[in-house]
């Protein structure tokens with residue numbers, strides 16, 4: 001079979017039967033235009049094939065499909081290629097990772113496709129380009145020094161001849177950046193820091209040398225408008241965590257930045273919250289959605305913040321981003337209000353600092369951490385995988401000098417790993433609603449429906465389809481579920497090998513629709529679960545079995 005090269009035109013307007021990138025399209029919707037699997041027949045969805053990845057930890061990447069060929073990445077930076085319909089393995093790339101690599105976040109969120117190659121950003125700070133047909137390494141380029149705390153977990157944005165990625169390390173005192181590599185050669189095309197140096201725009205929001213270790217990491221794929229050639233990336237927490245260590249607003253941390261794809265310059269931004277104090281990384285890129293607001297149609301950017309607010313912004317052809325509306329989607333007790341530009345004011349009693357311990361809601365994992373939202377143009381609803389009723393008790397401690405490659409958070413690790421609290425209204429003698437799948441009507445600015453998951457962490461990336469469904473896992477009971485996208489009714493569920501933190505995708509081969517997802521629990525979903533186990537009575541919070549498996553489902557033809 002000859003490989004169907006992935007072009008800008010195909011990425012901008014993907015065939016309904018393919019899933020060519022992280023969220024299926026450049027707008028970040030997580031929407032499949034396939035409608036063979038419907039609200040009526042989803043009850044006869046069955047596994048067609050499975051595959052053990054051979055590794056443990058958090059499997060988060062979507063199965064990415066181009067004309068019958070599937071590419072899946074796993075923790076420890078493997079890429080496995082399959083015949084999508086049969087599961088026949090075509091090739092496998094296993095990265096040789098350095099022995100001295102410490103992984104705070106052992107995961108990978110997926111490959112990027114462009115031309116005849118498959119691209120992956122790695123936990124040891126490289127981008128690797130593989131031949132899509134053979135799996136042979138075509139080039140690899142170092143983008144960050146892992147011995148200095150830089151690493152990558154995101155899927156690459158592929159567009160305009162470039163492979164665009166960024167670096168993690170917000171808990172290691174890095175200075176974040178986004179870097180574009182030439183898709184053919186791997187040579188650097190541009191590199192843009194998310195924290196400006198003295199003299200650059202935004203540098204007035206920093207004092208002294210704090211910018212050198214200011215954080216603002218990039219660990220989720222950006223979305224992209226192919227008409228204006230602008231990429232939108234979300235940025236991570238300020239580093240170190242305690243806000244008094246870096247006075248000022250700290251642009252462009254906890255923001256969305258608009259980048260000119262040609263040269264990487266920042267031509268627009270919106271900071272969701274200034275001088276972050278809660279580890280509320282705002283790394284999920286906003287979805288490009290057009291919605292009505294006050295009788296006007298808005299070319300929008302929509303983001304469910306880790307800070308617990310649902311943000312509706314407007315984008316522009318020139319770059320600048322403007323604020324339209326913001327409101328809490330979970331209980332939030334930190335912001336006391338928003339001004340007309342969307343800038344929040346804070347309750348100082350909910351703002352931690354060095355030697356200042358406070359409780360705040362939502363928790364440091366936010367109203368939502370990294371698992372992506374979804375938008376369904378048929379229902380007009382925006383779906384959020386959220387956490388309710390969780391708060392954190394957190395405070396910093398005086399810091400030692402930064403050591404390259406060592407954690408540099410300013411909050412002792414044992415404090416972080418015992419920081420979770422229930423909201424004061426919670427009665428733990430009864431099942432506690434924690435995970436909430438929410439559906440929002442953006443034009444009304446109102447919740448349309450929600451489904452609560454009791455006593456469980458919920459780290460479930462979303463897939464929505466033209467068949468009227470929302471697929472998600474994310475719970476400790478190992479289930480993969482399908483919801484009615486309009487009503488929130490549970491229509492189907494299936495127990496997999498482990499908990500599902502994988503991004504689901506949907507594709508078609510020879511006229512048949514498939515839904516695919518990785519099951520393999522780990523990283524912060526497990527850190528949260530372990531805390532909940534201590535907070536709830538014995539037996540209520542089960543352990544989640546370890547090990548990664550790729551699952552592919554289709555309708556059972558016999559039924």
Ligand SMILES: O=C(O)c1cc(C(=O)O)c2c(n1)C(=O)C(=O)c1cc(C(=O)O)[nH]c1-2
Pocket residue numbers: 058105107152153167168169170171217218219236237279281365369370522523524525
């Ligand atoms: O600041 C950073 O650079 C950074 C990176 C990552 C990552 O790369 O996965 C996470 C976080 N922060 C983080 O705050 C967080 O809650 C988190 C959860 C996860 C995960 O995979 O479950 N990664 C990360």
Ligand SMILES: [Ca+2]
Pocket residue numbers: 170171236237279281
């Ligand atoms: Ca972080």
